[in-house]
Structures are given as structure tokens and as C-alpha cells.
Amino acid sequence: MTPARYGSRIFFTALLLFILQFVIQTPDQAQAAGSPITMAGFGQTVVPGGNEGDTWDSTWRANGTTFLQNNDGYGWGGSNTSQHDRISQFNGSPDTPSTISGSNISSFLGSTYSTSIYEVDGALYHIICYSSQVPGNWVFRNPSLLKSTDGGATWINISGQTNTLPGDNAASSTFPSGWGEVNFVKYGQGGAAPNIDNAQTYVYLTNPDEANDHLYLARILRSDLSAWTTTFDKTKIQYYAGGAGATWSSSAASAVSIYDGKNSPTAMVYNYGLDRYVMTSFKSDSWLSPPIDSTIRMHEAPNPWGPWTTILEENGNNKNGDNLTWAYLMQSFTSNGGKKMWATTSGRSPYGLQLLPVYFTTNPVQSFEAETSSALTGVTTSTSVAGYTGSGYVTGFDSVGDKAEFTVNAATAGSHILKIRYNTSAYQSISFYVNGVKLDTLKLGKSQQVYATWTELTMFAWLTAGNNTITYKYDSGNSGNVNLDKLSLALYSTTPGLLPGPYPGSPTTTDDGDAGITYSGTWGSIPSGGYYNGSVHYSNASGNYAQYGFTGTSVKWMGAKNNDHGKADIYMDGVLDATIDTYSATFDKQQILYTKTGLSSGSHTIKIQLRSDKNAASSGYYTDVDAFITVPGATATTLDDNNAGITYSGAWSTTTTAGYYNSTLHYANTSGAYAQYTFTGTGIQWIGARSNDHGKVDIYIDGVFNSTLDTYSSTFDKQQTLFSIAGLASGSHTIKIQLRSDKNASSSNYYTDVDAFIVS
Secondary structure (H helix, E strand, O other), rough: OOOHHHHHHHHHHHHHHHHOEEEOOOOOOOOOOOOOEEEEEEEEOOOOEEEEEEOEEEEEEOOOEEEEEEEEEEEEEEOOOOEEEEEEEEEEEOOOOEEEEEEEOOOOOOOEEEEEEEEEEOOEEEEEEEOOOOOOEEEEEEEEEEOOOOOOOOOOEEEEEEEOOOOOOOOOOOOOOOOOOOOOOEEEEEEEOOOOOOOOEEEEEEEOOOOEEEEEEEEEEHHHHHHHHOOOOHHHHHEEEOOOOOOOOOOOOOOOEEEEEEOOOOEEEEEEEEEEEEEEEEEEEEEOOEEEEEEEEEEOOOOOOOOOOOEEEEOOOOOOOOOOOOEEEEEOOOOOHHHHEEEEEEEEEOOOEEEEEEEEEOOOEEEEEHOOOOOEOOOOOOOOOOOOOOOOOOOOOOHHHHHHEEEEEEOOOEEEEEEEHHHHHOOOEEEEEEEEEEEEEEEEEEEEEOEEOOOOEEEEEEEOOEEEEEEOOOOOOOOOOOOEEEEEEEEEEEEOOOOOOOOOOEEEEEEOOOOOEEEEEEOOOOOOOOHHHHHHEOOOOOEEEEOOOOEEOOEEEEEEOOEEEEEEEEOOOOOEEEEEEEEOOOEEEEEEEEOOOOOOOOEEEEEEEEOOOOOOOOOOOOOEEEEEEEEOOOOOOOEOOOOOOEEEOOEEEEEEOOOHHHHEEEEEEEOOOOOEEEEOOOOOOEEEEEEEEEEEEEEEEEEEEEEEEEOOOOOOEEEEEEEEEOOOOOOOEEEEEEEEEOOOOOOOOOOEEEEEEEEE
């Protein structure tokens, strides 16, 4: 061998050894095998109160308790001094809000900020950092790792000092320059991990770069953490350098991003039930004036290094009405086989802990572009706002009755997660209907931020097997002015009650202030403790009435009894059903004053009308409405009078007038004219009006005469159930409504109208 060749071999061997000291090849390891999470949805936050601060990361300890960290504020129990960093114990469960409390346990921490806490193999680990708190330019720097082996009473830093914070400099920092918001990747109770992704060998950590455009991954041997009793050698930290988890480097300069996008901060948790990794991130600045709204994102992946898929981007001001930030998924309190988790978030009003329920599904997603939805009324399509999907979006929603209606086919009956993608430049509201029944008034946070143009909002609904209608509509009291891009949905569960919202058989309580209740005459309203939702409507004049239309099989009227209360007549679907005496020698609120059960599944109207008489012992004639409680029964499908499946024979006219279903109506007054509709189901209801110029009709079911109905009334009442039949054999049936040549002697004409049909 020549000296030159010998020298070359020495050179290349040295070079290889130099490279290998930075690059570590990890053997193949088992990976999470769960099906991808396809959708996520946010529920209503639980606000426990009695606390102050933000950045509420948590760890589920081996002894079953949950520890929290928080920045700023007094933590728990308002008598404490405000400080930047605290650790506390969380007691109770977010599933039972009344059990929640907390207690501060940390002592020396306080002058730095913190980003994460985690228990691993019996020891607590806490990441602190320094920060320049400048709204619009938040900078976190020089993060350091602390360790406690006595439950948080004492801590050591990587230099081996006890209860001493490391310096605000690169030499004292555990992690490299440019890292700041470092977070642990969480597994099970006490840090227990499954045999996947080398999680039983390593503890993983994440960090977004200063611009929050890229996310990086690091790891530390569990054995190195366990052996740390004095100083900790930070050169043992490895950084993900690619290769689907196989390539790691001791140099942070070799690190590659595992996710590109706006992430600040990012908290990753392994979901045991679903066998997938889930990750939260957000982007906002609630301290700027005006504030930048928060968008909370949910991501999922089979490995810590990805590939990551974003499954939700929701404005934090939507259904929860507060600019929620710093979302961390909790290890504890996971339920429904991993399909429900809780996230700690930080609210602005109140400034403190808010617990956000998060729901996941792995079922297939159906998506529907708004511009091609089954029915558009009063709205138009546009392409002016960039970033839409499909061929455009629906715009308008600026007049009562404007709507976008989607017809969706559910493979099976069950609770579903629904998601709309929308654009607004201000806070707006719009109504949400399923199968003709209004489920909610949606609050829409503005989507146009410095980092986004479109955002999303999730909601929950029980859908029947087969076709269902999902409607977003401008109702009276809404602000509208929404650009609607797309609807997506997926099955969550066939078991009722696992998602928020009504389901077959669940009661729905409607407060006295609901826009669906009509008050005729002079009624007062007051906020007062002890009533449902702290409010009540009341009246004491004979003839005054409250009327409420609902879809269901039963209804309860909730109100008060008192020594100045009188009597009221109850009408169900226009027929007197009972007289109720609301007098009592004692003042009792939230009493069930009237109950009606056994109604056919469908639309009904209850009317409470004050009488001129009273109990002899009463000093007045007052009657009040606190709430109505209804049970929806089987979910029904409502078809508007304009539905193409309805046949009108003879001279029928149409009108667009508020108060009718969808503000439209067909009407006729010629003998022999008829309306006919063929449906699939076991029952049907005919919805129309009664008035002093209405006549009589004959009803035919499947070609056989069923009954004659008189639609006359001395008062004009819209959306009345004029005919209902149930218990038909499951299958195809036909209803025919034919005008007669006779009428009530008191009627001035022969009119009959069709407002809607409800099929069950």
C-alpha cells in the first residue's frame, strides 16, 4: 500500500467518524397502527373559576393526580401573589364541573416563564424560559430543563443547583439558540409509553422556530433523565434529522422540520384509544389593540415526526365567546375509547383556565361545496375572496330567509361532527337547522386575520339514516353577512348522548327569551335569580297569551306558583286541552305547571292564554313563562311547500310572507283543487294556517278517504299542524289534500293552504 493511499484511508475514516458523532441511525421500531383521525370538533368550554393565568400545560402523574403549570396570575385561590410561573394540582374532573378545584404547590418558581411539565419514571420535569413580552413580537429564549424528585417541592437545574433558576444566556440554556417554546410529547399516566416509536427508550420534545413557521423534534434518553442527579449533559440531546424517524443528530443545525405552518406553541399527545398522535397549535395575539383572534388547530399523525394532517382550524371566539389561546391536550380524562379528550386553554375573560372538550372520529368524511348545495335562497355565489375550495363560495345572508341548504345522506343514524368553512370580516351570527328543526344560533368569530382569510366552526347533530337537510339560514335576530365555502361531516357514534346536542329522546329546554316564543299582549320580563337561565316573562291581563311551536312528542311548561298568580287555558294545536291554576300560598320557581305527552312525532303548538278568573285565595292574576321542555321523538324531515315532489292541481297561488315555514306558502280557494305528496316513512303531518277566511278539505291517504278538516279559526294562526297520521306501514305512501265546496258558517271564504309537510 502506497503512503498516499494509506493517507487517504486515514482521512476518509476520520471524516466518517466526524460525521457519525453528529448523525445517529435508529433501528426500525414499531409504529402506531390506528386508523387516521378524519375530523375533530370543539364543544363548549368549562370555566371553573377561582384561578388566574395562562399556558396551563398538564401532566397525569403515576399516583392519579393531575399537575398544571401556568404563567402569570395568581394560579389558584385569589389571595396569592401574581407571578410568571407556577405549578399547581388540579382536583376533580371537567366532566363534572362542580368537582373542580385547584391548589398551588410551587414555591421558588416565579421570575421566568414556562412552557411544559411532564412526569417520567417518578420524576417531574419542567421547562422554563425567558421572554420579551412585547405585543405583536413575543420572543421566548434560552429554555432550560428542571427536575424534581419530591413532587415539585424542590428543583435542580442542569448545573446541579437546587431551587436556583438558570441564567438568561446560551451557556445556561438546555436547548440551542432559537429554541424557546419547548414542549414534551406526552404519553400515558406517569409517562408510561407503549412499545412504539422508541417511546419506551426516549422522551420526545417539540419546539417551533421564532417565526412559528416550522416545528422541530428532539429526544432525550429516559435513562439519561433518570440518571440526572447533579449536572445534566445537554450534548446528549438528539434532534430529528429526517428519515422517517431513523436519522437523528446531536447538532441542532441538522434538525429538519416535522410540520410547516403557523404553530405557537405546539403540544403533542399520544392517544392510546385511537393509537394516533394528536397535536394542538394556535395563532393569535390577544394583547394587541385591537386583538388578533385565535385560531386553534388540531393535527394528527401516525408518528411524532409525522406526516402531520390538519383536521380542524377553528376561531377561538366562536361558540365559546372568548379568545382562547395556549391549547394543550391533557393525558388525563380521555374517554369514549380516545374519541373525547380535554384541552386546557387560556381565556381572556375571565383571564384564566378554560377546559375545552375535543371530539375525534376516524370515520369517512363527506364534503359538500356551498355553491353546489341543494337549495340556495336569497344568496349568490362569488369568487371575490381568495382561498375558497371548489368553484367558489356562497355570499349574502343579508335578509331574513336567506339560506343555504345541503341534502346529505347518512349511511347510518347517529351523532355526527359537522364543520363549516367560512369567511367574515366581523363577528356575525347565523341559524343552524337539521331536518327543519333549529338547533342553534351560531356565533361566528371573524376569520379575516393577519394570518388567515377563512376559518372553520364545528357543530354536532344527530342524523337519521338516509337523506337529511342541513340548513344555514338568516333568521330574525341574526347578523348574517357570512361567506360560506364548504360543509364537511362524519359519523361520531351510533350511541345517543356521546356528543353535545339533542338526539332522539333527549329533552330540549327552551328559555323564555327564545325568539321562537310569541308573546301576545302586555308581557314583562325580568332577570331574576332562581328562574331558568335567570329570567322570566310574566303577564296579568286576561286574553294575553304565550305561544310556542316545537317538533316533538311531548312538552312541559315551566313557570312559578305564587300567592298572586291566576289561571290559564292551555291549547295544544289550537284545541283547548286544560285549565291550570298557578296559585300557591308559597313562592315556588321552576315548577312544571303543565305536561302533555303522547303527541305524534312532528310539529305542534302550545298556547298559554290568561283567564279572567282566579283562585279565591289569590291576590292577582299573574301567569309566567320560565321555559318549555320538549322531547323531540323520532327525527322528522320537513319539506317546504315549494318542494318539487309536491303536486298542485287546479288554481294555486304562492306568496312570500314572514311567519310561514321558510317564509313561503301555497294557497287555493277553488273546490276540487288539491295538493298531493308521495313520501317514504311511517307518518306525515300537514302544516298550514288557520284563519277566518279558511274552508274545509278532505284528506286521502294512499287513495282512501281519511277525514274532513275545517281550517277556519277566528284568529290568524300560522304554522299549525292541521293533520297528522302515524303508525303507517314503513314504506311509500301518498297524502292528498282536496278542497271542498262547503265551509264553516263563520268563515268568509274557502281558502286552504300548504306551508310544509313533516315526514317521520
